[in-house]
Amino acid sequence: MEAVMYNLHDIVEMKKPHACGVNEWQIMRVGADMKIVCQGCQRQVVMTRHDFDKRFKRVLKSAQD
Template sequence: MYALHDIVEMKKPHACGTNAWEIIRIGADMKIKCQGCERVVMLTRHDFDKRFKRVLRSAGE
């Protein structure tokens, strides 16, 4: 599914126009960082799972 430091795509793009996010914290809350403008957003795990689309690049690559 997804892991720490994966680059993921969400269903809607960020206001800056980028749709790639890096996962920087996994727990009850998810912290993701926009790859375009470096903004950090915190979501509940439930909200993240609803908005998650796919993994673009795995951290292991």
């Protein structure tokens, strides 16, 4: 099993940008479902953790910083 690479309130980059053109998302909920918020237009998206893990690219800013 892989270690968790992201935490609640981290700013992450996904493989594809949002329709508004921004590719920065804040993680608002971690569980079986993931809730992320676009940092450009504030649109909220809920997806399964499996889908999130497939689309996740990297952490841009850790919430602990």
